[in-house]
Amino acid sequence: MSKAEFIENVAAAGDMSKAEAKRAVELVFGEIEKGLKGAKKEGKYTIGTFGTFTISKRAARMGRNPQTGEAIKIKASKVLRFKPAAQLKDAAGC
Structure with a gap:
C-alpha cells in the first residue's frame, strides 16, 4: 500500500x-x-497497543562476495526492528 x-x-x-x-x-x-x-540512548520505543521499535547493533563480521567468493569485511551497523503488540498480531491473524 x-x-x-x-x-x-x-x-x-x-x-x-x-x-x-x-x-x-x-x-x-x-x-x-x-x-x-x-530513543537512541534507550534503544527502545513503545507505542501502547501498536508495538515496540528497538534499535539493535550488528557487530562487524566477515562475509563473502557471492560473485567471486572473496572474503570481505562487513562493518558494524545499527538496525531498526519492530515487534507488534499482541492486539496487532491478533488483528493480523498471527
Whole structure:
C-alpha cells in the first residue's frame, strides 16, 4: 500500500477530506520519527497497543562476495526492528 492509498483509506474511514487525513497521517509518522530519535540512548520505543521499535547493533563480521567468493569485511551497523503488540498480531491473524 502506498502512502497516498493509506491517506485515502484514512480519509474514508474518518469521514474527512484528503487534506485533513494527510495532515493526520503526517503528524502520526512525525511523532513516531521523533520518538525513535529520542530513543537512541534507550534503544527502545513503545507505542501502547501498536508495538515496540528497538534499535539493535550488528557487530562487524566477515562475509563473502557471492560473485567471486572473496572474503570481505562487513562493518558494524545499527538496525531498526519492530515487534507488534499482541492486539496487532491478533488483528493480523498471527
